[in-house]
Amino acid sequence: MKRVVTSGDLTQRAMRPAELLDAYLAHAQADILRFDLMLGGLERPCPACSGHGAPEFMRFGFSYQRCTACGSLFVSPVPREERLARYHAEGAAERFRREQLLPMTADVRARHALGPRARWVLSAAASRLGRSPTLAQFGAETPPLLDLLRASASVVQWPADVTADGADARVDGVIAFDVLERAADFSRALHRCRRALHPRGLLFVTTMSGGGFDVRMLGPRTAALVPPVHLQLLSRAGWLAALAREGATLVEYSTPGELDVQAVADACRRDPGLRLPPILDELVRHEDEQVGRAFQELLQQACLSSHVQLIAEAGPDAPIPR
Amino acid sequence: MYRVGIIGFGRIGRRRAALVNAHPRLELTAVADPYVQDAAAVSPSCTWHRSGADLLRQDLHAVFVCTPFAVTTDLVVDALKAGKHVFAEKPPGRCVADIERIRDVEALFPGLTVKFGFNHREHDSVRMSESLISSGELGRLMWMRGTYGKAGGPGYEGDWRSDPDIAGGGILLDQGIHMLDLFRVFAGEFAEIKSFVGQAFWKVGVEDNAFALLRSADGCVAMLHSSATHWNHTFRLEIYLTEGYLVLDGFLTGSQTYGRETLVIGRRDWNDVDSARGRPREERYYFDEDQSWEREVDDFVRCISTGSPVVNGNSLDAQRAMELVMRVYADDGWRAAR
Known part of the structure; x- marks a missing residue:
């Protein structure tokens, strides 16, 4: 098993400008009410391991539960799929994200997210899948990412919704960047990804972690946490359980997120009522910024940053899709 | 199942023995070392020899040579002449002439695999x-x-x-x-x-x-x-x-x-x-x-079973x-x- 740690100059301010993020969250809260997302919501056990959930915190009216078995964080009751679909398709928040937030942060995302992700996929594909692998990407179409990938691999774009129709071929690698956490039926979404893979094919996932420093320190105050988008944030143990159910194996698990410490420090500055354990407060708000960077790297080394990237390998006997 | 012998049962030889014992296609059948007498504890069915020459008379498919460098060359050469596939630890002897001698003999037995431990x-x-x-x-x-x-x-x-x-x-x-x-x-x-x-x-x-x-x-x-x-x-x-x-x-x-x-x-x-x-x-x-040690042994077994040439750690690599x-x-x- 290998894991990656990144170091660089990424800042919370550049990746998530406060004024844009605040506007986006305001839209999200309005859309939650507009589409009545909690109406008829379904109680559920842990989507990763079917374990029991204990209430952890509320955010925007959503109840986040912590699985007592695997430690994953998940929303329950979970909104109905049709309501979520309307939120994503018609909501002001998603439109704002597409038309304002992403374009305004495109440069920094290209350098710190898309480029590294493309290189990560291509490197793993080259060493594990051989030359000229066929890849398919679920999720929102991201032309810069596709351009980078297509320089070295054959890549097709599949639906934004993993469980939607239109992805019946089999490929060597499935890319699911920031999509599995938003599936109302996580098990079906993961099964769909695995079913699309040839035996020994690879599933590339990026997502938010339920065990990350940011969300564990801040809980409902986690700025990056948007309930209709983050319906399940699996822990490492949760991923192991979910993948095992699909006959897949976790071959790489890293949390190369660079922003936890900055995000927690920002939250503390913005909310004087927020109290961290004193020594952690001192570390995240240390006057020497190198201390914060070192702390962030330590979180990455321990796989405790909030941004996860993982690779799972399909088993040798993955069945032909029906 | 390939019957395997190990010549030299020091730290490296014992590590190789563990790998052989764990490999589904290898059976540790013999060990040779003049100073060690606990080979049976490593593998109960194992025959213990005091010298590599004795071990090479046994009916084996392959040998691992894990000895001090002074005797590596002679043992690799003798193993090849005895019809065994050979995995030898690096370095391949003490001088270039040693590995050249190995390569000369290897050329006489094209059906045998020779691999060196550049793990x-x-x-x-x-x-x-x-x-x-x-x-x-x-x-x-x-x-x-x-x-x-x-x-x-x-x-x-x-x-x-x-x-x-x-x-x-x-x-x-x-x-x-x-x-x-x-x-x-x-x-x-x-x-x-x-x-x-x-x-x-x-x-x-x-x-x-x-x-x-x-x-x-x-x-x-x-x-x-x-x-x-x-x-x-x-x-x-x-x-x-x-x-x-x-x-x-x-x-x-x-x-x-x-x-x-x-x-x-x-x-x-x-x-x-x-x-x-x-x-x-x-x-x-x-x-x-x-996993480098396991990969080396896997590759050695693959080369023996398929007759394919050694790519990593062949005798030319060793000579260079x-x-x-x-x-x-x-x-x-x-x-x-x-």
């Missing part, structure tokens, strides 16, 4: 580096700087590895040869060599430090420091290419003293302000498992690595006190 090639950090370099995404290889050192430590002066008659050379031949082999993996053959070789601390008949500069025909320069006075055990290989760099730092070994195995990947990016200041964004991979060692010695006029 560093099979480490994850090395394999990932090789993949990145061969993909071309980091550009053209410009230079490398490799440090491989250990402390020697208590008992070093009395160890057979410090005896010039048995070992043939010092730290460069024993450990530095791995770094030279990796230089070859990444840069190919070297046309020129400059070196300083000598003793800085240990009062033994072999070198305890070797510094070398090597240049390939197409201009790649590699700098080596192989040391037995590196009080903090160190493995570090920096590889700089026109579009980025790789730093292999730490190495998972049996002793667990070379630190965590990591690979840093950085890219030249002059469009970024911080990069212009010399602090580019880096990705550091941590590797938690050393040995030639580099001897050229480093020769440039500084160094001779072990044999």
Whole structure:
């Protein structure tokens, strides 16, 4: 098993400008009410391991539960799929994200997210899948990412919704960047990804972690946490359980997120009522910024940053899709 | 199932025995070592011999030669003549003539597999580096700087590895040869060599430090420091290419003293302000498992069963690595006190 740690100059301010993020969250809260997302919501056990959930915190009216078995964080009751679909398709928040937030942060995302992700996929594909692998990407179409990938691999774009129709071929690698956490039926979404893979094919996932420093320190105050988008944030143990159910194996698990410490420090500055354990407060708000960077790297080394990237390998006997 | 014998049952021989016992296609049938009598404890069905010659008379498919360097060559040659496939630890003898003799005999038995234990090639950090370099995404290889050192430590002066008659050379031949082999993996053959070789601390008949500069025909320069006075055990290989760099730092070994195995990947990016200041964004991979030994044995078994040639650690690799060692010695006029 290998894991990656990144170091660089990424800042919370550049990746998530406060004024844009605040506007986006305001839209999200309005859309939650507009589409009545909690109406008829379904109680559920842990989507990763079917374990029991204990209430952890509320955010925007959503109840986040912590699985007592695997430690994953998940929303329950979970909104109905049709309501979520309307939120994503018609909501002001998603439109704002597409038309304002992403374009305004495109440069920094290209350098710190898309480029590294493309290189990560291509490197793993080259060493594990051989030359000229066929890849398919679920999720929102991201032309810069596709351009980078297509320089070295054959890549097709599949639906934004993993469980939607239109992805019946089999490929060597499935890319699911920031999509599995938003599936109302996580098990079906993961099964769909695995079913699309040839035996020994690879599933590339990026997502938010339920065990990350940011969300564990801040809980409902986690700025990056948007309930209709983050319906399940699996822990490492949760991923192991979910993948095992699909006959897949976790071959790489890293949390190369660079922003936890900055995000927690920002939250503390913005909310004087927020109290961290004193020594952690001192570390995240240390006057020497190198201390914060070192702390962030330590979180990455321990796989405790909030941004996860993982690779799972399909088993040798993955069945032909029906 | 291939019946396997191990000649030399010291630390490395025992490690090989564990690998053989764990392999589904290998059966440890015989062990030879004049000083060890607990082979049965390792494998109850195992026959124990006092000499390699005795073991080679047994009906075996393959042998692992895990002996001091002075006897490696004769045993590999005798094993081939006895019709056995051979896996031998590095170095392949004590001089270039030794490996040339092995290759001469190997040529007489084209159906037999001969592989040498250059296991560093099979480490994850090395394999990932090789993949990145061969993909071309980091550009053209410009230079490398490799440090491989250990402390020697208590008992070093009395160890057979410090005896010039048995070992043939010092730290460069024993450990530095791995770094030279990796230089070859990444840069190919070297046309020129400059070196300083000598003793800085240990009062033994072999070198305890070797510094070398090597240049390939197409201009790649590699700098080596192989040391037995590196009080903090160190493995570090920096590889700089026109579009980025790789730093292999730490190495998972049996002793667990070379630190965590990591690979840093950085890219030249002059469009970024911080990069212009010399602090580019880096990705550091941590590797938690050393599967190099298993991969070597797997590859050996695969070559035996399919008849395919050895790609990593064949006798030509061994000869070229040995030639580099001897050229480093020769440039500084160094001779072990044999």
